[in-house]
Amino acid sequence: MDSSPGSSASERKKPIAIITIGMAGAGKSTFVQRINSYLHSENKPPYVVNLDPAVAHVPFEANIDIRDTVNYQEVMKQYNLGPNGGILTALNLFTTKFDQVLGLIEKRTETVDYVILDTPGQIEIFTWSASGAIITDAIASSLPTVVAYIIDTPRTTAPATFMSNMLYACRVRLRLAILYKTKLPFILVFNKTDVQPHDFALTWMHDFEEFQAALAAHSGTRDAEGEPTYMNSLMNSMSLVLDEFYKHLKAVGVSSTTGQGVKDFFEAVEGCREEYEKEYLPELERARAAREKTLADAKADSMNRLMKDLAVDRAKNPGFVAQDRWDPEAEEEEDDDDNDTNVIDRNEDHWPGQYIDLTRAQRHGDENINWPRPG
Numbered sequence: 001m002d003s004s005p006g007s008s009a010s011e012r013k014k015p016i017a018i019i020t021i022g023m024a025g026a027g028k029s030t031f032v033q034r035i036n037s038y039l040h041s042e043n044k045p046p047y048v049v050n051l052d053p054a055v056a057h058v059p060f061e062a063n064i065d066i067r068d069t070v071n072y073q074e075v076m077k078q079y080n081l082g083p084n085g086g087i088l089t090a091l092n093l094f095t096t097k098f099d100q101v102l103g104l105i106e107k108r109t110e111t112v113d114y115v116i117l118d119t120p121g122q123i124e125i126f127t128w129s130a131s132g133a134i135i136t137d138a139i140a141s142s143l144p145t146v147v148a149y150i151i152d153t154p155r156t157t158a159p160a161t162f163m164s165n166m167l168y169a170c171r172v173r174l175r176l177a178i179l180y181k182t183k184l185p186f187i188l189v190f191n192k193t194d195v196q197p198h199d200f201a202l203t204w205m206h207d208f209e210e211f212q213a214a215l216a217a218h219s220g221t222r223d224a225e226g227e228p229t230y231m232n233s234l235m236n237s238m239s240l241v242l243d244e245f246y247k248h249l250k251a252v253g254v255s256s257t258t259g260q261g262v263k264d265f266f267e268a269v270e271g272c273r274e275e276y277e278k279e280y281l282p283e284l285e286r287a288r289a290a291r292e293k294t295l296a297d298a299k300a301d302s303m304n305r306l307m308k309d310l311a312v313d314r315a316k317n318p319g320f321v322a323q324d325r326w327d328p329e330a331e332e333e334e335d336d337d338d339n340d341t342n343v344i345d346r347n348e349d350h351w352p353g354q355y356i357d358l359t360r361a362q363r364h365g366d367e368n369i370n371w372p373r374p375g
């Protein structure tokens, strides 16, 4: 929290949102737990949102937990889905309530410095779904936002796995760039550095020739005649593509187990705030203004056409015009859609601190919800 002398509520920086993504097993949840406890120790407790409906145990205290709103098991049953379809549908359903999540976060902007979002373990469910895009867009439109891409460092020491992981990160970044026409700040977090330091990765990222040498030293890169294999040539070309990707990236090494490197991570996050404000925000505002103009033009156009049609109709049917009056008696009662499940902020709930142990059987009356079906 900014408690520097002279700082006032109006000068206070907005909290920064950290969206954590990563391959299953990379250590995402452990990382979120680590940064959460680090921020608590710094007296800056974050606001945490768990977006993984299928996680059995959340090792950190989430302020908002998707599992309180959507029962993933129930969704699988109702829609006759397997685990991945269930997670995706649960996320889709939750996304329809995301305005409430934003409202709850908004209420905390004066008191928190960081909002942390943990995403489903299956990375593609978040990164390639419409829901993931809507959630990212909604957050990034309201707060400075950074994507933390968690990498399992011990499992990327072979040049081929390193490259495939980097390519995946590059694809995720490109996907976000295509969606928003500009790139959200992105941090590569090399996790598990207690087991495997990440220096090799930094060297490979910054020195193309070192990576080529590592590739050449790796078995399977030459065929029986000593010629480079297809795989070798492919990886060489790919590494040229990645070179451009690395230029705009921040990379840090972290051990979520020991806490080593967490401070560096937050320094990178602060650097991303600047990047967001200088690069992302102006683009976002330009895109928003363009979208609003297109919408306003379309609205004005359809209104003009409607008025013209009405004028023609009325000119043709003067008798109808005399009867066409507003009847207050005929006014229908408005639909009350507030009976629906609401997103809860656990801090405002009346069973503080007990949620981690709760079996997911205890919900807030969502057992009888009939979620809308497509079509």
Ligand SMILES: Nc1nc2c(ncn2[C@@H]2O[C@H](COP(=O)(O)OP(=O)(O)OP(=O)(O)O)[C@@H](O)[C@H]2O)c(=O)[nH]1
Pocket (backbone or CB within 6 Å): 022, 023, 024, 025, 026, 027, 028, 029, 030, 031, 120, 121, 122, 191, 192, 193, 194, 195, 254, 255, 256, 257, 258
């Ligand atoms: N040595 C070491 N192990 C870690 C570290 N971070 C996570 N792990 C271990 O890696 C495994 C996976 O960690 P999780 O936090 O469950 O990983 P995840 O990416 O959330 O996995 P999903 O739940 O499948 O999404 C666990 O056994 C963790 O204890 C670390 O920094 N060092």
